[in-house]
Amino acid sequence: MTHFRYNRFLVALIFAGLLAALAIGWQRHTVEVGNSRVETVMDYEEVVELAQMEGVPVPEMMRMLKEAGLTSLAVYEMTLEKLQKSGKLTVVPGAELLAHYRSGEIDKPLFQESGGRIDPAQVYIFADRQNPGDQSFFEELTADLSRRLGAGRVHSLTPLDNRLAVAVDTSFDKTLKWNLGLPSHQMQDAADNGFAIVARPSNYTKVKPDDVSAVFARLSPFAAHISGLMFVGEEALGFPDLLPLTARLIAESGYTLYMIEHPVQLQFIKQEGLTAIAAAAGYRAARVYVIPKDEQPRIAVNTAINRWALSDRERNIRVNLLRKFERTDPGQSLTETNLRYISGVKKAVEAKGFTLGRAGVFQPYFPAPWLLAVVILGVTAAGVLFLTLVWPFPVRWQYILLIVIALALAIPVLAGGGTLARQATALAAAVLFPTLAMTWQLDRWRSSPPREGSALARILVDGLGGLTVATLMSLAGGLYLGAVLGDIRFLLEIEIFRGVKLTLILPLLLITVIYIVRYNPWGGGRIDSPQAVVAQLKRVLDYPVYVKTLLLFAAGAGAAWVFIGRSGHTAGVPVPAFEIKLRTFLEQTMYARPREKEFLIGHPAFLVAVLALYRQWPRLAHYVLIVAATVGQGSMVETFAHLRTPVFMSLVRGLDGLLVGALIGILAVVAVQLLHYLSFLLGRRLAPHE
Known part of the structure; x- marks a missing residue:
């Protein structure tokens, strides 16, 4: 040996x-x-829409939502379509306006300019002078149109009645949906009602320095109320050439950059230049989560509430971007349903140790x-x-x-x-330490072979001791991984761990090599030279294939498909309903929900592998159990590869998995032993009749 x-x-x-x-x-x-500070945000427009649907004054709706736990309102840029629907202005194609004039519906000139002539190729925008704020609002709108289209295409008009008007050289349908600029009247309304403001600007076509500066100039009067910027569209403000300017103005203003997590929970939705701005602004950034728009109607309010608490604690989410629920709970109005939702989020988040307010940010930490x-x-x-x-x-x-x-x-x-x-070091740690943990266990068994016929208690003591030591060795690898990638870029997931699939597969391959070297299950002597390796490979290739062997490989291929398909962040093997319920139960009863690979597969397999040694099971069965046990060890280390999850939580998750897995493993060993005794007794009873 x-x-x-x-x-x-x-x-x-x-x-x-x-x-x-x-x-x-x-x-x-x-x-x-x-x-530890979390911000709860809802779109300003959704709040207004909810108030209108329920017949409640907007200030009253805002008051109720704020008391329930909403801290901030997100303000988007104006569009002519939104402004027209809200009644702030009227947008009419020139051809339509001219048709009304020719039909006699309009019987007098509209403007002083050019004798009131109407150009069918233009778009006309009207607003009433209802209060002193209308003039400043319309001036803001005109300035935004000039910035987006160019000053030469926007023409101020002087109506013959008490209205405000402008003519624009543009296409009616396209112009309606263009983002124009952040509306001061909405930001003022949010501030007056006690909310922080999350500004949501978009980028400009062929963006110029004046465009970027104009956005921050618009925000300047509300600087004390603005908590952060969350860009809209596929480009960050200033992309491609003016990202340093945007980052500098963000830093000078003291705003936080909000980055929306991708629906697959890996990094962020596509916004060119977003992470470059975060780096240039000193990583004053916060991660944002929003329940996907197509998913929220399918889930219950309580499910959504639990998800927010989990996301904030497990994925370093610090901005909860809430959408209103559009269906009511039984016996409640739409307002009551949404108030219960927001207050439920507030209670759940605070129960996890967070406080509500403007989103917290990480200190710019980099290890020595x-x-x-x-x-x-x-x-x-x-x-x-x-x-x-x-x-x-x-x-x-x-x-x-x-x-x-x-x-x-x-x-x-x-x-x-x-x-x-x-990143290469982290991958090596994720692969090596679970393999070394199982290798040490194999060498311990080889140096002190278990005695056949030992009592079940001895088997369990040996198995639990070995499992604990192996787990601690694997967790050491997790700590290595969490440390070598433990800076703010990885905490924010601007940078990520590379090689999740490899961390799951390579330990299984390496422990297979170790097992062959230790036990040489196909015979042929020691493997201590290149010639011995070649001879062993030939012996494996010459191994006879039986139907049961093919069935075993088919079962293994199915298990591998599930194992690999369930890993990572891409859509793969679906999660059955009973497993979702199990996860929810564990999330609610334990500090950190352990992973199924550990407490349902790896750790029970480890204890059964010890039983297999003591009971002298076939070597192939022992090998399969060792590979399954390695799955659990590798999973514990891979947990630390999710750098957005707090390192303490990853550590506790592994220990929770050890506890639950040990309990399930004990039950599995006892069940196997009972089946063995039962088959032995049945064999003795049937023997006299043979």
């Missing part, structure tokens, strides 16, 4: 790297707990490069150690390999960059 040595120097470097990872993890934890270098050294030592456990090679070559790889990864980091090197 080949004896594999665990190089103590490499183990010491791994421990040193873990200490550095813990130091970074604590700093990161401090930054995360310091950001020398600490990152120590972490990189520790992961490199783990990689070299793994290679020695596959194929022992001279110590001097171990150290040469250690130095070369560690320097290649650490030098860019020490120079102030190295994002790619850090």
